[in-house]
Amino acid sequence: MTFKDIAIKNFKFNVKRYISYIGCSLFSITVLFIYSTLLYNKEIERAVKHTPIEGMINMIFGALVVFSFVFISYSYISFTKSRGKEFGLFLTLGMTKKDINRIIRVENSLIVIISLIVGLLIATVFSRVFFMIIVRILNIGIEGYALSYKSYILTSGVFLVSLLIILILTKFYIGKLEITDIIKVSRKGDIYKGYRPLLGILGLILLILSFLLMYFTFTGKISKRTGGMVSLYIIMCLVGLYLTISQFGNILIYFTKKNKEIYFRNIIGLTDISYRFRQYKNILYTITVLSATVVFFIGLCYGVYMGIPDMIKAEQPYDMMYIETNTRNNIPSAELDKILKSGDTKLTEKKHMEFLQMKIATRQKGQYRWWTRFIPIISDQILKEILEVDIDVSRGKAILWKTSDEVMSLSENEKSIKVSDEASGKAYDFQLQGEGSGAFINKSADSTHFIIIDNQDYQRVLKDISKSKVGEFHLFNFKDWKKTESIHDKLLEKILKVNNISTDKDKYQLRYAWKLRLNFVSKVVEYNAMLKENGFYLFIMIFIGLLFFISSGVVLYFKIYNDIEIGKKRYRKLLKVGITDIEMKKIISKELKVMFFIPLIMGSFIGIGYIAIMMMDISIYSELILNSIIVVAIYFLFQMVFYFITKKKYIAEVIE
Template sequence: MSLSKLVFRSMKKNMKHYYLYFFALIFSVTLYFSFVTLQNNAEVLATVQKSGTATAGFEAATYILYFIILFFVLYANHLFMKRRSKEVGLYQLIGMTKGLIVRLLAVENILLFVGAVILGMTAGFFSSRFFAMVLLRVLEKEALVTMTFSTQALQQSIVVFAILLVIVLAQMAWMIQRVSLLSLFSASKQADERVKRFSPLQMMIGFLGLVLIAYGYYASTKLFDIESTGNLFVNMIIILASTIGGTFLVFRFSVAFIMNSVRLKKNGHLSVHDVLALTPIMHRMKSNAKSLTLITVLTGVSLGVTTLSYIAYYSSEASAYSQVPGDYILLEDNGQEFLQMLKQNNIAYNKVDYRLQAVTASVAQLLPKDQKDSPFYNMKGTIYTVPLSDYRQSVPEASMSGNDVILTNYGGYMAEMFPLEKDHDMVVTVGEHEETFHVIDVQDKSIISGIVTAGGGGPIFVVTDKLFEKLAKYSNESQWHKQTSITLKSKEDLALAEKLYTQSGAGVISSIDSEGETKSYKQASFEGKRKENIETLGITIFTTAFLGLAFLMTTGSILYFKQMSEAEEERGSYTILRKIGFAERDIMKGIYMKQAFNFGVPLLIGLLHSYFAVKSGWFLFGTELTTPLWIAMICYIALYAIFAVLSVGYYKKVIRESL
């Protein structure tokens, strides 16, 4: 028989195995080709070409995606080869050399790759338009997305998957050459490790895993504390190592120990549910610990990165408002022409004028007592004051007297990392004069432009009008003296107002600083700043969500493939159970318990990992945590549930066919 006939007969016989591997290949090609085609789409290029960071982000995401695909395909190929180990052993028994077997399987893999690449590129071509529409929607861009075939994407994909094919063939040849004939017949039925009894040492190691995870979670909550920021990188490495190491020890020892303890408490009276759930999990922990740890870590990392990106995107409007607390900000006497244009076009607006007076102070005086020792936080800087009468234009209920002050405009990551306390006295200087403020409240309400507060989030003092006038007597020439906040009464006038703002040049400001130098500033409108944030963060959330989807599909598929393999290995056991009288529903109860563990535990621990990782530094990315975190977690739970349902369905099919 010729090699070609043998190849086709082998492929026909193993079709039930091939579809699993074939799906993995098609899915990988579809993801990669659609993403690469997206980068060469004319509408997408017109959107991102203004940003070199976006282009670099797309390129970096392409490499990460290829790494995910490489890991996915190599695992699927390994599983596929393990399931065909007996067949390979039979080939050797009838006299075929390992070299001939390698050539046989190589031809099969080449045919599979060619078919998968063709189908995957076809699916990727059609799906790329959908992803392009999603991206433009996220960026709030209106554009007609056309379906264009990119020869550059085609060439890049062919080269990439040709390299992947070579790697897969090398893996396959290595697996065949390194194993003995006897091991091939038992490879698909090898138990991962039979746990006969547990020693006190194993119990201690399992408990240590829980301690390491708990320590990692605790350390993450202290990551950005003032005392630990100096060793930030070292602390991050320690947290990462303790969390990953603890996860492995929990899966390797703790889970098997718990399962064995439950089994021993039953004094040998095990139900069919226990046999099908507790025992298989306990006996497969050595190999499963590695894969479950990897899946858990990948789930935590991908969910954490996706959540942080979504936090930044979700907070784009709030971040813009912290920089531009009004539809338009006019500094000094700049923007009078813009106000005239608004009146000429009958655009109604509200106006709030703030007078500004600079003082020199250190907000470290408002830090908690146990955080005042570090000299880094005793540095003084310029802080602006506004009179109470001006502040009441936006907060009518505000009230104070004497040297009482309100510290406002203090929010974002500064407020999270360096929380200030009220009911403290602090000494400020104005020229040669010293004054003692009593801070009665600390608020995060933004009222002053980020240009004035040097980046946004900087504090502003609200003082009584009498105190403001007193400070003015001792004041040197400060950089800023006045701010006018404009808020449109109707958002329907926003488009026209944006054009007038640009035409009038109100956003371009020249100011003379305390040293007599003239500096130019560009004050964006709120809508302009919001769109700028959307364009920057929209590409980030799209790429991270795309990679998160790839990670999720990879981890979920690996779990699904593994459960399919275990179901085939346990087919004989189901046949015995059916023959001695157990109904399908009795067997399926144990399967439900087993799948709840195999999918639920890695997901639960992964969610906990991502939660504490995100909780430690979310404020560096945005202003809202709860909503983005819940949305991302719900998406992951839903997709994992789909894989769990598919896995249960496959087990049900195997059980029905076992009798």
């Protein structure tokens, strides 16, 4: 009998185990191929170019590659470890480790052929559905659907490279084990690793402390918000989470021992939970992190998507706005009126507000820092008369204003503001009276900050400087803003023409063309763009969330499946001390409930906690939290279904 015959016979005998592993490979191939169709479609590439979606697509594909490698490697390693006795038997019969590796290579050759052929066929069918969903979300007019050979090459390459790395690691794993180690590999988890409840309590303290520090940092009470500080708090949270999960069962025992009646009534369940958490700590930790990631990203995307109408209302008080300066957007009044009256809805309000455009510097530690961004200077009286915004500024002082709370402040530790006219060389100093936030005009890339000064100071500066430094905000409202897209298109065309700008970017891509400085924003375009972008983000996050959910389910499945023999032995031992089938089923149910729902509960708290802290400044904060809770509820429903299916199968295998 050749090695090929042994491998094939072994494959037939262990077909159920192989099906699980092949299923994981098929899943990874399908996901990679389906998503790769986005990378090699020219129409989608054109539609998302120069937008945040372009970077999102590339970043997510990189994440999927890493996910596929981890997913396949874990399933294969679990599959290999479950065959410990089989390898031990081969070695006992005289095979060498080299022979076992040859068998593994033959087996995996069969798996690769089956997985690639079946996986690419399945992916080819489902990729069209995925593609059409993306096209619908992005609102791209694509008539036909075409597959690229690059998708097949890329998917096959990633899968084969992942498998090659896994086989190399498996070779080292087999090479380091002796016969007795391989035979007993499934029993190593029985070793008791210590009763350290105080270590778990320390983990809880680290968890709570990381959230408190994150909160105080985002509210500016202890330190300046930086990427390094946030990363440190996340690491602290992850370390605390691991310590908590590794000692979770011991923490329960530690506290229940304080009430002897409760402890002795639940002693079997408590010790069983403690045992499971010791044995499953790495898996439960991974599932908790995956759950937190899913809740955070899907909750955030879903909350923002559902809150788009409220965000538009808060950030875009006028249906249309453009900024005119001495050199930009100089549209004659007659032509402007003609465009505004050319749409399907009636113009109801038209306002023009003057501002000064000068060089701005803020003072920090005795030195001035000059800003290159566009920061208009506005009179408090003009603001009150034109926009009916009641803000009073004292003589010689200034207020720094942000269009929304989430916009980064420019006034931290600053005491004064200097404005300068380069043409005349004159400069003016103003003491900082304070700062505020709120959208009294439309939020855009070129209108996030303002300097508001007293009207007498404003008139004094206006008298001294060149008229070329005077600009104007043009603000318009219509009867039905959702019907203003045609007006926007005509006004955009006119703005491009008067500024002598020629571009192949569409109106959505031009929102990110900051270097062109169009200074033009429309509520309907912002609304449609936000729906498109956030709809895409939400779909992708749900897609990734399903991957994480399936992967966490597979991780639990492999671990539970590998421990069925251990469960049967435990059941036989408990039978000898008088435990009935009904009692055993209750013990198993409690055990599985803890494994399935504690990681989800902890992950949900972490995910929603980070949303609550990081998004405090967003205008739709309460709606965001509520929608995040809805995501958690849906996640729990899916997990309950998976729990009942697993419980039924596990009880049937162990008891019946």
